[in-house]
Amino acid sequence: MSKTRKTILVLLPFLGWMIVVLNYFFIPDINDMFRKKPEYPIAVGLIVLFFVAKCIYFKFCGKGKLDEYLSNSPRIFVLLLAFFVWDLVTAKFGLISAYFFKDGSRIVAAVTGNWQIVLRHTLYSLRLLFLGYFCGLAAGFLTGSIAGWFPKVRYWVMPVVKKIGPIPASIWTPFIVVITKALFTASVVSIAFGVWFPVTLMTATGLISVPSAYYEVARTLGAKPRFLFFRVALPSALPNLFMGMFMGMTISCVSLIAAELLGAEYGLGWFINTSTAWGEYDKVYAGVIIILLIFSTVISQLFRINGKLLKWQKDKVQW
Amino acid sequence: MVAFDAKRSGEIAINGVGKVFNSGEQGEVVALRGIDLVVKEGELVSLVGPSGCGKSTLLRMVAGLETASNGELTLDGEEIKGPHHERGLVFQDPALFPWLTVYGNVAFGLKARKIYKSADNDVAKYIELVGLKGFEKHYPHQLSGGMAQRVSLARSFVNSPKVLLMDEPFGALDAFTRMQMQDELLRIWQERGTTILLVTHDVDEAVYISDKIIVMSPRPGRIQKIIDVNIGRPRARNNSYFLNIRTDILEILDFAKKPEELSYYL
Numbered sequence: 001m002s003k004t005r006k007t008i009l010v011l012l013p014f015l016g017w018m019i020v021v022l023n024y025f026f027i028p029d030i031n032d033m034f035r036k037k038p039e040y041p042i043a044v045g046l047i048v049l050f051f052v053a054k055c056i057y058f059k060f061c062g063k064g065k066l067d068e069y070l071s072n073s074p075r076i077f078v079l080l081l082a083f084f085v086w087d088l089v090t091a092k093f094g095l096i097s098a099y100f101f102k103d104g105s106r107i108v109a110a111v112t113g114n115w116q117i118v119l120r121h122t123l124y125s126l127r128l129l130f131l132g133y134f135c136g137l138a139a140g141f142l143t144g145s146i147a148g149w150f151p152k153v154r155y156w157v158m159p160v161v162k163k164i165g166p167i168p169a170s171i172w173t174p175f176i177v178v179i180t181k182a183l184f185t186a187s188v189v190s191i192a193f194g195v196w197f198p199v200t201l202m203t204a205t206g207l208i209s210v211p212s213a214y215y216e217v218a219r220t221l222g223a224k225p226r227f228l229f230f231r232v233a234l235p236s237a238l239p240n241l242f243m244g245m246f247m248g249m250t251i252s253c254v255s256l257i258a259a260e261l262l263g264a265e266y267g268l269g270w271f272i273n274t275s276t277a278w279g280e281y282d283k284v285y286a287g288v289i290i291i292l293l294i295f296s297t298v299i300s301q302l303f304r305i306n307g308k309l310l311k312w313q314k315d316k317v318q319w
Numbered sequence: 320m321v322a323f324d325a326k327r328s329g330e331i332a333i334n335g336v337g338k339v340f341n342s343g344e345q346g347e348v349v350a351l352r353g354i355d356l357v358v359k360e361g362e363l364v365s366l367v368g369p370s371g372c373g374k375s376t377l378l379r380m381v382a383g384l385e386t387a388s389n390g391e392l393t394l395d396g397e398e399i400k401g402p403h404h405e406r407g408l409v410f411q412d413p414a415l416f417p418w419l420t421v422y423g424n425v426a427f428g429l430k431a432r433k434i435y436k437s438a439d440n441d442v443a444k445y446i447e448l449v450g451l452k453g454f455e456k457h458y459p460h461q462l463s464g465g466m467a468q469r470v471s472l473a474r475s476f477v478n479s480p481k482v483l484l485m486d487e488p489f490g491a492l493d494a495f496t497r498m499q500m501q502d503e504l505l506r507i508w509q510e511r512g513t514t515i516l517l518v519t520h521d522v523d524e525a526v527y528i529s530d531k532i533i534v535m536s537p538r539p540g541r542i543q544k545i546i547d548v549n550i551g552r553p554r555a556r557n558n559s560y561f562l563n564i565r566t567d568i569l570e571i572l573d574f575a576k577k578p579e580e581l582s583y584y585l
Contacts, residue, residue, distance in 0.1 A: 211414070213410060213412060213414040214414060214416060216382075216384055216402070216408065216410075216414075217408060217410070217414050217474075218427070218431065219383075219384070219401075219402035220382055220383070220384070220402045220403070220404065220406060220407060220408040220475075220484075221404055221407070221427055221428035221431050221432075221474065221475070221478060222403070222404030222428055222431045222432040222478060223427075223431035224431070227430075227431050231427075231430070231431070232416070235416070235418040235419075236416075236417075236418070238418070310418075311458075312417050312418045312419070312420075312458045312459075312460070313417070313460075
């Protein structure tokens, strides 16, 4: 990549940021009651800062991955342009209902205005999300492994898994509440249930589809059943296992909001629902964006682990 | 280089072995009937024959991956029950573990037998033996077919097996790589003295590398003829005696049709 091109790509997000900020400060709002504060430019600036930080990281310790990362630059630029257009449509020209559609600065203000409460909601959600996710993961991995490894167990278990798995976890919640007698536990269980299904299915499928030649070679090399399971079957099923983990993460983020309807007092799902009920749509957007950020962070971390553990794969799964 | 293990034996005895498969539609299929064969210590023996003659099945029984319907298979007088690291196996598809590096694949047998110690092990020596020094950290998908098959060889040899069983090991390689691999195999065999039983559908290959060729015929699979190849090594692939044996085998297998007969049909 030529040097000029590189410079342009590095500067592009700055340009986007400038457009958003200039628009924010210098084009008058249609309903100019809101005092201009620096929070919005700072929040948008954080995106650019994150981009620059990663560029610097890749430049000095990324072994030539800078070019690859720089290809994200136009996307960030367009994202910032989208903010700009959104602000024009909402705050600046009032083309759509200002009651439902909030411009960027108001969404940011919904977070910064009562950040302690939003933080508290976020932490509660994270606790629920991770507890539910890891419980579901452990349970799914266990059932999947047993069903995948022992044909007799598979015969009885897999039909049940396939039948009850696709039913949305929220349908079970009343029964789970009755059984567990605790709302928080019930929320965890309902998320765990949603995760359990794809993880079980993918783990079992992965184990079943291990090429028999691997087992045969391993056995003639002196491998005993335990070794066959942990050193042949599991590594071979790992790509499938990761697919299950990704699917589980998607489902757990979706079911988070449903799970927090269970008389919780904190949590982003509760925050979003309550804000909707009160017509505070700026908070609704803020909640959705925070969930989105959590989800994308977790998924990208999962993919990092995935990439490290599966670097032996020829054709990696593209996300 | 790897030291020769003096107390190695490795005599395979196959007595009246038969194999019957129960397939749903065709009922019972007799894959092998009345096989008697002795492969002596350190011998290199090939099984040739058309597809369906049960040569792979026989090899898999010696490996312990299939059980005989009747008869008895022994290694050094001990009955063969299930797979064992004394009997290494190499397939046509190298079946390397894709999640392990070349080093990891070769070390697999030692780890499986829990005798792997990073301080003193032979893994590096065996990688060198098959000529792959410098490729230790490569993953299987980064290797060519010939290289992968070398790794597969090293992976078997690391266990110092008494017997090496090979099922069309070079069948998937191109002609030049195949000839090169045959020479490699002979070199390692001469150095290690391992008994080798090899299934092939390549008559030239059989004549080029074997001490003894077992010609098999199908339906039911049985031994048609045992041919001793008394040609000194290294062998020339165009030696007249070599070509005579080749013709003999093709005649037994009914492939050596006279040109006149062909022209008649033309």
